[in-house]
Amino acid sequence: MDLESYIRALPKAELHLHIEGSLEPEMMFALAQRNGVTLPWDSVEATRAAYAFSDLQSFLDLYYAGAAALIHERDFHELAMAYFARAHADGVVHAELFFDPQTHTERGIAFETVLDGLERACQEAQTRYGISSRLILCFLRHLSEDEGFATLEQALPHLGRIHGVGLDSSEKGHPPSKFTRLFARCRDLGLHVVAHAGEEGPPAYIVEALDLLQVERIDHGVRAAEDPALMARLAREQVPLTVCPLSNIKLCVFDRLEQHNLRQLLEAGLKVTINSDDPAYFGGYVGQNYLETAIALGLSRAQLKQLARNSLEASFVPEALRSPWLSVLDSLPTD
Numbered sequence: 001m002d003l004e005s006y007i008r009a010l011p012k013a014e015l016h017l018h019i020e021g022s023l024e025p026e027m028m029f030a031l032a033q034r035n036g037v038t039l040p041w042d043s044v045e046a047t048r049a050a051y052a053f054s055d056l057q058s059f060l061d062l063y064y065a066g067a068a069a070l071i072h073e074r075d076f077h078e079l080a081m082a083y084f085a086r087a088h089a090d091g092v093v094h095a096e097l098f099f100d101p102q103t104h105t106e107r108g109i110a111f112e113t114v115l116d117g118l119e120r121a122c123q124e125a126q127t128r129y130g131i132s133s134r135l136i137l138c139f140l141r142h143l144s145e146d147e148g149f150a151t152l153e154q155a156l157p158h159l160g161r162i163h164g165v166g167l168d169s170s171e172k173g174h175p176p177s178k179f180t181r182l183f184a185r186c187r188d189l190g191l192h193v194v195a196h197a198g199e200e201g202p203p204a205y206i207v208e209a210l211d212l213l214q215v216e217r218i219d220h221g222v223r224a225a226e227d228p229a230l231m232a233r234l235a236r237e238q239v240p241l242t243v244c245p246l247s248n249i250k251l252c253v254f255d256r257l258e259q260h261n262l263r264q265l266l267e268a269g270l271k272v273t274i275n276s277d278d279p280a281y282f283g284g285y286v287g288q289n290y291l292e293t294a295i296a297l298g299l300s301r302a303q304l305k306q307l308a309r310n311s312l313e314a315s316f317v318p319e320a321l322r323s324p325w326l327s328v329l330d331s332l333p334t335d
């Protein structure tokens with residue numbers, strides 16, 4: 001079996017995917033036209049050409065601008081269905097989707113419009129593709145904790161449809177400690193909790209996310225490698241890291257994929273997973289992330305299998321749901 005087919009055959013979970021980051025320029029333009037929204041670019045080509053980022057903020061500015069094309073329930077549904085089609089083609093059996101309600105409610109879109117469209121797509125993905133999924137509400141960390149509390153208030157009637165919360169947007173200058181009370185409240189409500197940390201921010205932000213927010217997974221976390229004590233802790237506690245290799249290259253966290261530390265983290269015994277983050281902006285969905293990383297870092301098939309296993313084990317699905325996928329994974333060869 002060639003490498004691409006092998007990667008596709010691995011049953012895998014995607015745990016770090018911003019659904020707004022799967023908005024391809026073609027759909028962005030179609031929606032903008034349908035909704036009478038003016039975008040800052042003239043064409044699909046000009047949009048793609050603008051995707052040359054120097055850091056996280058330079059990406060976020062475009063990502064929030066593109067999200068303005070999303071207005072109606074059906075827009076969110078179409079967006080997520082397009083993602084699920086791609087994920088299915090890549091062998092994804094389970095996906096935990098981040099969504100950013102504040103990006104939309106700030107523009108006057110109702111919280112329910114966003115949630116209804118995404119949830120309808122999640123249900124359809126189950127029947128059409130057999131993909132199970134969960135929705136994780138992300139708080140924008142450049143906004144205040146009080147604004148986060150206001151968003152949580154809007155989410156309260158819908159907690160049966162929201163599985164967890166996360167923390168995204170501009171990392172530097174917005175440490176996890178800013179959201180200690182909000183995350184404590186979310187944990188009290190029985191929500192799962194994750195946070196972006198150690199993408200651009202220092203290892204201390206990872207420690208804060210663990211100790212203050214008590215997160216169950218760290219999104220990105222690649223800067224943990226700068227702190228040996230933290231590395232030892234992450235290995236000992238088997239805290240999953242949702243690493244996004246192509247994102248890290250596009251946002252200049254590493255200069256080249258060959259220099260990415262994913263293999264180092266994996267070989268140090270950390271529970272590393274591979275994910276796509278914002279695939280429409282970063283040049284590849286999850287399968288492409290596995291493939292390019294495998295080639296650049298010379299990952300073995302046993303390591304690829306381990307990465308897929310980690311993704312299933314790090315997901316928020318119950319053991320019983322997970323075990324059939326793990327059996328399929330176990331049956332695949334490693335040579």
Ligand code: HPA
Pocket residue numbers: 018021056063168169170171196199247277278
């Ligand atoms: O990679 C990311 N980092 C932080 N916030 C984000 N929001 C979408 N993508 C990202």
Ligand SMILES: [Zn+2]
Pocket residue numbers: 016018168196219277
């Ligand atoms: Zn992310």
